[in-house]
Amino acid sequence: MRILVDMDGVVADFEKGVLDTYRNRHPDKSFVPLEQRTSFYVKDNYPNELQPLVEEIYLAQGFYLNLPPIDGSLEALSELTSRGDEIYICTSPLLSNPFCVQEKYDWVINHLGKDWTKRMIVSKDKTIVHGDFLIDDKPEVKGVQQPSWEQILYSQPYNSQVNSMKRMTWRNWKSVIDS
Ligand SMILES: [Mg+2]
Structure with missing residues (x-):
């Protein structure tokens, strides 16, 4: 998967x-x-x-580099990988922050290790990236095509009103992804 x-x-x-x-x-x-x-x-x-x-x-230099990880995310990523799932980090850069792309790569090196930079897909349009699932906190991920993936909404207070898709956090991801 x-x-x-x-x-x-x-x-x-x-x-x-x-x-x-x-x-x-x-x-x-x-x-x-x-x-x-x-x-x-x-x-x-x-x-x-x-x-x-x-x-x-x-918009400031250092902002993306210094973000803390979300609780449980790093552990879940390595567990997903070790159980054989093919995991890619799929991120849309903030183009108005000129440091964003480099700092996202550096963040991944710092928190997940250099090998994970080979698993980075940086794209403003996630619909052209193929996969079974996209785990994303954005309520509407739009682009030029009908996506091949099914979105699982990562629950955050600002998307709590959305009920059109499966949702998860790193506390319950196993039961959601495997359902
Ligand atoms: Mg997001």
């Missing part, structure tokens, strides 16, 4: 990276805790005047 695994919000904790930095830098400003997020894009949950402060965090 070939499983494509999204990076931000599934393996690398983009939202924690943004929120921790934001609260550190702006202790006096209002913030939106992860559990209260309703929009997929963090910026959209903030009022207009605060949006630039949010945006500058994920």
Whole structure:
């Protein structure tokens, strides 16, 4: 089985990276805790005047490199691999951050090891990548073609209203993928 695994919000904790930095830098400003997020894009949950402060965090050098891993993700990736599944990290880079692509590769080297960089697929369009499953936290993964994969939604507070597909986290992935 070939499983494509999204990076931000599934393996690398983009939202924690943004929120921790934001609260550190702006202790006096209002913030939106992860559990209260309703929009997929963090910026959209903030009022207009605060949006630039949010945006500058994920546009900065070092942001992607220093993201913490999502709990259980690294262990699950190695377990999936060791049981014989073909795993690829399938990530769409933020093109407005000029450091993003390199830092995603460096992140994978740091947390998973150099061999995993051969399992990286960096594409703005995931529909042209073939697989049995795509594990992704984005409610709508669109592109130029009808995907060959079935999406499994990685549960996050901002996608909790979506009920059109299977969902999972790294706590229950086995029962979902094997069902
Ligand atoms: Mg994602």
